[in-house]
Amino acid sequence: MKVALIGCSGMGNVHAQMATNCGLKVSVFADKNIKIAKAIAKQYKGEAITDGMAACERTDIDIVAIATPTPTHLMFVKAAANAGKHIFCEKPFCRTASECKEAIAAAKKAKVKLFVGHVVRYFQEFEAMKTQIAAGKIGEPGFAKLYRGGLLPMGSESWFRDFEKSGGVTFDCMIHDLDWLRYVFGEPERIFCQALMYTKRVPFDYSQVTLRMKSGLIATVIGTWAHPHGFQVKAEICGSGGMIQFNSNEAPMAAMKREVKTGPDWALPSSPVDISPYQLEWEDFIGWIRDTRTPRVTAHDALRAVQMVEAALQSAKTGRPVAL
Numbered sequence: 022m023k024v025a026l027i028g029c030s031g032m033g034n035v036h037a038q039m040a041t042n043c044g045l046k047v048s049v050f051a052d053k054n055i056k057i058a059k060a061i062a063k064q065y066k067g068e069a070i071t072d073g074m075a076a077c078e079r080t081d082i083d084i085v086a087i088a089t090p091t092p093t094h095l096m097f098v099k100a101a102a103n104a105g106k107h108i109f110c111e112k113p114f115c116r117t118a119s120e121c122k123e124a125i126a127a128a129k130k131a132k133v134k135l136f137v138g139h140v141v142r143y144f145q146e147f148e149a150m151k152t153q154i155a156a157g158k159i160g161e162p163g164f165a166k167l168y169r170g171g172l173l174p175m176g177s178e179s180w181f182r183d184f185e186k187s188g189g190v191t192f193d194c195m196i197h198d199l200d201w202l203r204y205v206f207g208e209p210e211r212i213f214c215q216a217l218m219y220t221k222r223v224p225f226d227y228s229q230v231t232l233r234m235k236s237g238l239i240a241t242v243i244g245t246w247a248h249p250h251g252f253q254v255k256a257e258i259c260g261s262g263g264m265i266q267f268n269s270n271e272a273p274m275a276a277m278k279r280e281v282k283t284g285p286d287w288a289l290p291s292s293p294v295d296i297s298p299y300q301l302e303w304e305d306f307i308g309w310i311r312d313t314r315t316p317r318v319t320a321h322d323a324l325r326a327v328q329m330v331e332a333a334l335q336s337a338k339t340g341r342p343v344a345l
């Protein structure tokens with residue numbers, strides 16, 4: 022199967038590599054900045070173009086991968102679906118829940134597979150926590166505390182810093198954790214949020230959410246774009262019989278390991294996990310296209326995640342909890 026990638030910077034680079042690792046040929050690289058498209062097309066021996074809509078319509082393509090700023094996702098999902106392509110779309114699915122619904126309807130009408138990259142479901146540490154919780158290792162879960170933060174990203178044309186485009190840390194980043202909470206603990210009941218960036222541009226963002234899930238579990242989620250540098254993820258899940266903790270600073274995803282069996286005896290920077298979670302999501306997506314797998318995340322899950330962040334931002338504006 023051949024892939025057209027739209028958006029060839031931050032996540033575009035990752036997805037070009039992951040699709041290639043899965044044995045796919047990424048043959049079209051579309052970016053409105055032709056220099057960026059050309060650089061990556063050269064690396065993967067593909068074709069560089071500027072027009073993402075034209076990439077969707079190519080007859081020599083089976084899959085369209087979308088890694089552009091969030092407000093552009095809907096138009097590319099619709100164009101790809103209308104052209105009969107399967108779609109890999111980065112999270113957040115779309116900028117609003119109503120756009121997500123439009124995207125789902127377009128994929129359904131065209132009978133194509135629409136996958137949204139909620140990659141935290143594929144992070145091995147997070148999946149291990151889910152498995153242990155489900156196995157009753159901490160008894161009845163009562164409280165979850167999640168933290169995700171890093172520096173305020175720029176992105177092309179500083180789009181992350183424009184609330185209208187990115188939705189700030191709550192919409193763009195915390196969405197990972199809100200999706201994971203629903204994945205593990207079921208539907209949310211109500212949400213309360215305090216955030217710095219919820220209507221306008223500020224030089225950094227910090228957001229705190231408290232949720233009650235229908236199961237009775239209470240969760241606190243913190244998202245920050247206020248770090249001077251770096252990125253950190255923490256989790257603490259407390260139950261009647263114990264507690265699970267994870268801190269990416271103590272178990273960093275980028276570790277040094279010595280490759281003694283397969284290569285020269287020197288230290289290589291690599292991940293302590295065998296396969297990148299970004300590759301695992303591609304494997305799931307491809308298995309779904311081939312009808313050999315049911316994907317871990319559905320477009321409906323991605324819509325619910327957007328509805329959760331929309332409710333959070335409504336709460337931040339009104340200062341009141343919002344029922345979901």
Ligand SMILES: NC(=O)c1ccc[n+]([C@@H]2O[C@H](COP(=O)([O-])OP(=O)(O)OC[C@H]3O[C@@H](n4cnc5c(N)ncnc54)[C@H](O)[C@@H]3O)[C@@H](O)[C@H]2O)c1
Pocket residue numbers: 027028029030031032033051052053054057071072073088089090091093111112113138140175176177178180193
């Ligand atoms: N899953 C994750 O871990 C993760 C991490 C970061 C970002 N993201 C998401 O991935 C998406 C892309 O983020 P990014 O960090 O790669 O952004 P980015 O700004 O680094 O890259 C976006 C690229 O898209 C290009 N582009 C913009 N509009 C375009 C258009 N209309 N047509 C063609 N090209 C266009 C830009 O020139 C740029 O090269 C966003 O939805 C973001 O929220 C996901």
